[in-house]
Each structure stands twice: as structure tokens, then as C-alpha cells.
Amino acid sequence: MQATRDFSHYVKDAGPGLRHIDLAVEGVSCAGCMSKIERGLSAIPDVTLARVNLTDRRVALEWKQGTLDPARFIDRLAELGYKAYPFETASAEAAEAEQSRFLLRCLGVAAFATMNVMMLSVPVWSGSDMIPEQRDFFHWLSALIALPAAAYAGQPFFRSAFRALRTGNVNMDVPISIGVILALAMSVAETVNHAEHTYFDAAIMLLTFLLVGRYLDQSMRRRTRAVAGNLAALKAETATKFVGADEISQVPVAAILPGDIVLLRPGERCAVDGTVIEGRSEIDQSLITGETLYVTAGQGTAVYAGSLNISGTLRVRVSAASEGTLLAEITRLLDNALQARSRYVRLADRASRLYAPVVHATALMTMLGWVLMGASWHDAIVTGVAVLIITCPCALGLAIPTVQTVASGAMFRAGVLLNSGDSIERLAEVDCVIFDKTGTLTLPDLEVVNAAGIPADVFGLAGQLALASHHPVAAAVAQASGAKSPLAGATEVPGQGVQAMFGETEVRLGRPSFCGAEQLANDSAHLDPEASLVAFSLGEAKYVFSVRQGLRPDARAAIAALQKRNIRVEILSGDREPAVQAAARALGVSEWRAGVTPADKIARIEELKSRGHRVMMVGDGLNDAPSLAAAHVSMSPISAAHLSQATADLVFLGKPLAPVVAAIDYGRKALLLMRQNLWLAVGYNFLAVPIAISGVVTPLIAAAAMSGSSVLVMLNALRARRVANGGA
Amino acid sequence: MEVMVILVPLALGLGLVGLLGFLWSLKSGQYDDLEGAAWRAIADDEPAPETPPD
Numbered sequence: 001m002q003a004t005r006d007f008s009h010y011v012k013d014a015g016p017g018l019r020h021i022d023l024a025v026e027g028v029s030c031a032g033c034m035s036k037i038e039r040g041l042s043a044i045p046d047v048t049l050a051r052v053n054l055t056d057r058r059v060a061l062e063w064k065q066g067t068l069d070p071a072r073f074i075d076r077l078a079e080l081g082y083k084a085y086p087f088e089t090a091s092a093e094a095a096e097a098e099q100s101r102f103l104l105r106c107l108g109v110a111a112f113a114t115m116n117v118m119m120l121s122v123p124v125w126s127g128s129d130m131i132p133e134q135r136d137f138f139h140w141l142s143a144l145i146a147l148p149a150a151a152y153a154g155q156p157f158f159r160s161a162f163r164a165l166r167t168g169n170v171n172m173d174v175p176i177s178i179g180v181i182l183a184l185a186m187s188v189a190e191t192v193n194h195a196e197h198t199y200f201d202a203a204i205m206l207l208t209f210l211l212v213g214r215y216l217d218q219s220m221r222r223r224t225r226a227v228a229g230n231l232a233a234l235k236a237e238t239a240t241k242f243v244g245a246d247e248i249s250q251v252p253v254a255a256i257l258p259g260d261i262v263l264l265r266p267g268e269r270c271a272v273d274g275t276v277i278e279g280r281s282e283i284d285q286s287l288i289t290g291e292t293l294y295v296t297a298g299q300g301t302a303v304y305a306g307s308l309n310i311s312g313t314l315r316v317r318v319s320a321a322s323e324g325t326l327l328a329e330i331t332r333l334l335d336n337a338l339q340a341r342s343r344y345v346r347l348a349d350r351a352s353r354l355y356a357p358v359v360h361a362t363a364l365m366t367m368l369g370w371v372l373m374g375a376s377w378h379d380a381i382v383t384g385v386a387v388l389i390i391t392c393p394c395a396l397g398l399a400i401p402t403v404q405t406v407a408s409g410a411m412f413r414a415g416v417l418l419n420s421g422d423s424i425e426r427l428a429e430v431d432c433v434i435f436d437k438t439g440t441l442t443l444p445d446l447e448v449v450n451a452a453g454i455p456a457d458v459f460g461l462a463g464q465l466a467l468a469s470h471h472p473v474a475a476a477v478a479q480a481s482g483a484k485s486p487l488a489g490a491t492e493v494p495g496q497g498v499q500a501m502f503g504e505t506e507v508r509l510g511r512p513s514f515c516g517a518e519q520l521a522n523d524s525a526h527l528d529p530e531a532s533l534v535a536f537s538l539g540e541a542k543y544v545f546s547v548r549q550g551l552r553p554d555a556r557a558a559i560a561a562l563q564k565r566n567i568r569v570e571i572l573s574g575d576r577e578p579a580v581q582a583a584a585r586a587l588g589v590s591e592w593r594a595g596v597t598p599a600d601k602i603a604r605i606e607e608l609k610s611r612g613h614r615v616m617m618v619g620d621g622l623n624d625a626p627s628l629a630a631a632h633v634s635m636s637p638i639s640a641a642h643l644s645q646a647t648a649d650l651v652f653l654g655k656p657l658a659p660v661v662a663a664i665d666y667g668r669k670a671l672l673l674m675r676q677n678l679w680l681a682v683g684y685n686f687l688a689v690p691i692a693i694s695g696v697v698t699p700l701i702a703a704a705a706m707s708g709s710s711v712l713v714m715l716n717a718l719r720a721r722r723v724a725n726g727g728a
Numbered sequence: 729m730e731v732m733v734i735l736v737p738l739a740l741g742l743g744l745v746g747l748l749g750f751l752w753s754l755k756s757g758q759y760d761d762l763e764g765a766a767w768r769a770i771a772d773d774e775p776a777p778e779t780p781p782d
Contacts, residue, residue: 141740
């Protein structure tokens with residue numbers, strides 16, 4: 001049975017006779033990769049377009065409809081040294097990209113309007129010898145530019161303010177909208193009255209600066225979405241589906257329907273939920289339950305997406321996602337946790353809740369004050385509006401998005417991807433980290449623990465033999481030995497092991513009973529009850545390899561680094577007590593619990609929360625998903641189960657655990673800078689507001705103050721790039 | 729001062745041309761990959777195909 005690869009699900013029409021496919025590519029990081037890939041793919045006949053997007057790590061391909069098979073592109077990329085996967089844009093991502101383009105369009109309109117209005121304003125400010133008719137003419141021209149531009153570019157703010165007001169709330173966009181509209185209205189009135197000062201330039205410049213902040217915020221969100229989309233594609237979610245009685249095809253999981261029958265070979269990870277209808281095997285469910293011992297699967301056993309098939313071939317009938325009892329339970333817990341997730345009030349919203357009433361009260365008081373002091377209503381209103389303009393939250397609107405953008409870029413380089421924008425702030429407040437053990441503190445790959453006790457030549461030979469087997473434990477032995485070429489003539493005895501002839505001697509690798517090494521295996525099992533054992537016999541000589549999931553290489557250092565930051569560390573695992581105890585002892589963690597259920601994990605998080613702790617949950621299993629949602633902030637490794645990764649606020653890449661520490665460091669630094677920026681904005685208002693209240697503000701002062709404070713805030717945000725000790 | 733009759737429309741016209749250019753570049757996807765664009769500017773591939781032999 002030879003599987004064919006079916007990519008038709010991803011291929012789209014791109015005009016007459018043209019086909020289009022998007023591929024997510026792993027490892028594209030520089031300009032060199034970009035031109036190498038583009039040249040390599042363009043060399044295939046019939047390809048009309050091959051363009052790399054370095055920001056999103058994707059390749060767009062178009063070719064003339066005909067015989068060309070999209071699988072060819074993937075093979076070509078593999079030859080060039082890149083792993084590529086077909087990719088489907090999620091609707092959420094498309095919406096983010098569209099919003100991002102809309103903001104950029106608004107920003108363009110606002111920026112061009114600002115420049116042109118400025119061009120007209122500068123002569124008015126500097127030209128003391130200008131005749132009044134000329135000044136009026138320039139003001140009218142400014143109005144002609146600023147009014148339509150503001151109507152267009154102000155949409156993001158006006159809409160959001162309207163939405164907030166309709167539900168009886170106030171957000172930052174309400175004072176912005178009021179400020180801009182009043183400034184424009186007053187300026188029109190002043191122009192009609194042939195007055196000296198108008199504020200068209202201030203109003204439109206304000207929109208420009210705020211749109212910069214909005215766009216940065218949006219582009220961070222868009223990049224996060226794009227990365228998440230790539231991750232989903234890079235996990236190569238395909239399943240081997242039966243398309244005929246004996247014919248199989250490799251199809252994307254999205255194209256699999258309940259009732260389909262899929263083939264699950266040894267060493268493959270199951271991509272669907274279903275029930276075994278044929279075959280016997282052992283399956284590793286550690287990604288689902290955290291339990292590292294294998295489970296026997298036979299006819300009628302329920303298997304879940306993420307299970308690893310160990311020894312035999314299985315046929316699985318796909319069930320609808322919610323049928324499984326375990327999954328249903330986890331989904332229920334997850335829904336509860338998501339609902340209960342107290343709506344975290346972001347720093348920006350907290351600032352705007354304080355800000356709006358203060359500013360509007362100040363403006364009103366100024367106006368009334370001037371009337372009481374005998375000024376005309378006209379002058380009083382002009383001064384009041386000037387206060388609104390000068391306090392308009394230009395710097396405030398930039399204070400947080402700029403820091404978030406810079407910090408998320410720095411985190412991205414440290415191997416941490418953000419799923420949600422406000423997680424940076426929540427990250428900074430963490431004072432307790434709960435780790436899951438299996439797959440989080442340990443690596444999902446198996447490693448040989450007693451490699452040092454086995455002669456190198458024997459190890460090499462065992463590795464060569466192991467290459468003939470699909471069994472994950474054998475694969476771990478092969479990996480650890482560094483063997484490259486399989487032993488010739490090796491045959492696999494299903495469920496037992498592999499054997500071959502090495503010169504005159506028979507070599508065997510597999511179950512201890514298969515190699516006649518029960519005695520030795522018993523001794524090893526005594527020493528290390530957690531490990532899986534695989535025996536190797538070279539004629540009469542017997543060896544036993546202990547294979548188990550190893551701790552992440554820097555787990556101890558990372559935990560020590562957390563403890564040094566006065567962060568409480570706990571381990572909550574679904575695995576058995578001895579395994580958890582051993583890991584906790586090796587890592588120097590005194591608080592640990594074993595055999596906990598998803599509900600227990602949530603209960604523990606709630607307990608810590610009620611004691612005032614801000615809990616960060618780091619986990620990868622399906623059983624961790626509800627607790628990831630329940631925690632203040634959550635993180636999962638890239639190897640995590642789907643649901644967990646989608647629930648977590650952050651995802652970290654690679655083998656080390658250091659990104660967890662780095663993320664907290666960057667989060668703390670970012671929050672510090674956000675606060676600093678807010679105080680800078682407040683400080684600016686302290687200087688500017690008295691001038692505005694006293695009624696001596698000119699449009700020139702307003703423009704200078706506004707741009708000055710904005711630039712200051714942006715420059716300060718750049719400091720989020722670095723943390724004191726490089727995240728270590 | 730008659731020169732203003734030419735200069736002001738000219739200045740506004742230039743601004744408008746700039747804006748239209750920006751909107752066109754946005755629509756044609758030139759802002760979709762800013763990181764890649766930064767590198768493309770200095771990539772020295774695609775040698776001129778019609779270089780003379782000597």
C-alpha cells in the first residue's frame with residue numbers, strides 16, 4: 001500500500017488557467033534563504049510566481065494549470081533543505097490582515113493630510129505680515145483638506161467610541177473622538193469668524209500619531225495570528241485515510257469526516273479522535289493524560305488526537321469530536337474556565353477610565369472659570385477646547401502599543417510567540433509558576449539514560465539494528481547511537497523486536513524475553529522503575545537499554561532562575577507519584593503533586609489565586625488545557641496538544657526551558673516601560689495643561705507639544721528590546 | 729501674490745499624487761512583507777540577463 005499525497009484541499013484558482021498554493025516553510029530566516037527558495041522554485045517549468053514572505057515565513061506559488069503536482073514544490077523545497085507544509089489561511093487571520101490594511105490606509109490619508117495642512121499652517125504661524133484675507137484663504141484650504149481626511153481616517157476611533165457609548169462604557173476612543181470633533185468644529189467656526197488661530201493641524205496630527213499606535217498594535221496581532229497559523233500547518237496535520245478497500249491516501253485533517261477510516265502505523269501520532277476497529281497495539285497517551293506508561297489498545301479502544309502509536313498497525317474509525325468521554329469532560333472544564341476567566345482590565349483601559357473624566361472635567365471647569373471671570377462665551381469655549389486638544393491622549397495612545405510591539409519582537413527572537421496581546425502585562429505580574437511534568441519539564445522525545453554503561457561498538461551496532469524498526473523506543477536507541485546505515489537483512493517480528501545476522505552472530509533488539517535477557521532486565525527495572533526497557537543480544541552477550549523521557553537540558557537552571565526571582569514553583573502532573581517525585585527532586589522543587597486530574601489542577605490554581613497569587617501555568621497536555629485557561633497567564637511548548645496550544649497565551653519553541661524565564665523578564669521590563677510611558681504622558685500634561693487653561697496656547701505650541709511627547713514615548717519604548725541579564 | 733494661484737494647487741496636487749501612490753502601493757501588497765522587503769533591497773541576485781560576453 002503506497003500512500004499518495006493529496007493537496008487539492010489547499011490549491012486555489014488564481015485567474016484563468018492559473019493555480020495558487022500557499023506553503024508555510026520552516027527555517028526561512030534570512031535574505032539568502034529567500035533568494036535560494038525563489039530561484040529554486042522558479043526553475044520548475046510552468047511556475048509563474050514564487051514569492052517568499054519573510055515576515056510570515058511563507059511562500060506563495062502560482063503555476064499554469066496542467067500536470068504539475070503541488071507535491072513537487074514540497075519535494076523541491078526539501079532538496080533545498082527546507083521543510084514545507086501546505087497552508088490554509090484561517091478566516092480570523094484574514095480578518096486581522098484586512099483590518100491591518102485598513103488602518104494603514106487611514107494612516108496614509110491622515111499623514112498626507114497632516115503634511116499638507118502643516119504646509120499651510122507654517123506660513124500662517126510665521127507670517128506676521130500676512131493680510132487677513134490670505135490667512136482666511138489658508139484656513140479654508142486647511143479645512144478643505146482636514147475635514148474629509150479626518151472623516152475617513154478617524155473611522156477606527158469614531159466607530160469604537162460609538163460602540164462603547166452605546167453599551168454605556170467609556171474607552172480611550174471616546175475622549176479622542178470628542179477632542180478631534182470639537183477641535184474641527186471650533187476651527188470651522190473660527191475660520192468663518194476670520195479668527196487668527198485654527199486647530200486643523202492639531203486635530204489631524206493627533207489622528208496620525210494615534211493611528212501609528214493603532215497600526216503597531218494591529219500588526220503585532222496580525223503577526224501573532226500568522227505565526228499561530230504557521231504552527232498549525234507545520235504540525236503537518238495529515239492522516240492516512242482509506243479511500244478504497246486497500247487504497248490509502250495522505251490527506252489533511254481538515255478533509256477528514258466522522259465515519260472515515262484511517263490507518264495508524266507504528267511510530268505515527270494520531271491526528272483524529274476515534275475508535276479502534278482493527279489491530280492491536282500499545283499507545284502512548286502522555287500528551288493527553290500526562291501518564292508515561294503505555295496503554296494497550298485493541299478493538300473498541302477510544303484513541304484521541306495526539307496519541308502516539310507504539311507497536312502495531314491500527315485502523316481507526318473517526319468519531320465526531322465530542323463523543324469521547326475524556327474529551328467531553330475536558331471540553332466542559334475548559335468552557336467553564338474560559339467563562340470564569342475574569343475579564344482582565346488592560347493597563348490602557350485602566351488608564352483611559354481615569355483619564356477621560358479628569359480631562360473633560362478640566363475642560364469644562366476652564367470654560368466656566370473664564371466665563372465667571374468675565375470673558376466672553378466665545379473666548380471661554382475656545383480656551384476649553386484648547387485644553388481638550390492639548391490633553392488629547394497622543395502619547396497615551398502610543399505609550400502601550402509601542403512597548404508591546406517592541407517587546408513582542410524581542411520575545412519572538414527569544415523563542416516565545418504570543419497568542420494574545422495583553423498577555424505581556426499579565427506575564428509581568430506572575431509570582432507563581434505551575435509546571436506540568438510530562439512534555440513540559442521533560443522533553444517529548446525519549447532518550448537512553450544508561451548510554452554511558454554500554455560499550456560504544458555495541459551501542460553503534462544496536463543503533464544500526466534499531467533503524468530497521470518503527471518502534472519509538474527503538475528510534476530513541478538509533479538516535480542516541482548516531483547510527484546512519486541500517487543493518488542489512490534485518491527483519492521485524494511484530495510486537496517482539498528486530499533481528500539480523502551480524503557476520504556469524506545473530507543480533508536481536510526488542511523485548512527482554514525476545515532477546516533472552518529477562519534477568520538483566522529485572523535488575524534494571526529495579527534500579528529505574530520509570531524507564532522503558534529494550535534489550536539487545538549479540539550472540540550470548542546481553543545488554544539492556546533504559547529509555548525514558550529526559551528533563552529539558554536547562555530545566556534545573558531555569559527553575560533556579562525563577563526561584564531567584566522570588567517566584568514560587570510547583571509541579572502538578574497527571575503522571576504517577578514516583579516519576580513526579582524523581583523529577584521534582586532533580587529540579588529542586590519542593591511543592592509537587594502527582595496523579596492529579598484536570599479538575600484537581602484547576603482547584604489548585606483557584607486555591608493559589610484566592611491566596612492572592614498570580615499563577616502562570618506551563619503545560620502541554622490535553623489534560624492541561626482547562627488549567628491553562630484558568631491561570632492568570634499560560635504558556636505551552638510548541639509540541640503541545642492542539643487544544644492546549646490554542647488556549648495558552650504564549651507558546652515557546654525549542655528544547656530549552658529558558659524562554660519561560662525570558663518571557664517573564666521581558667514582560668516585567670515591558671510593564672515597567674508602559675508605566676513609565678504613562679507617567680511621561682501624565683508629566684507632559686502637568687506642564688501643558690496650565691498653559692492651556694491660562695488661554696495662551698497657540699496652534700504652534702499645541703503641535704510642538706504633541707509631537708514632542710509622542711516621539712519621547714516612542715523612543716522610550718525601544719528600550720523594551722533588552723532585559724538586564726539577557727533573559728538568562 | 730498671483731503666484732499663489734499656481735503654487736497652492738500645485739502643492740496640493742503633489743500631495744494628492746503622493747497619497748494616491750501610497751494607496752496604490754498598499755493595494756498591490758507592497759506592505760505585506762516589510763521584513764522581506766528590507767532584505768530584497770540589498771540582495772544582489774538577478775544579474776542582468778543581457779550582459780555582453782566580454
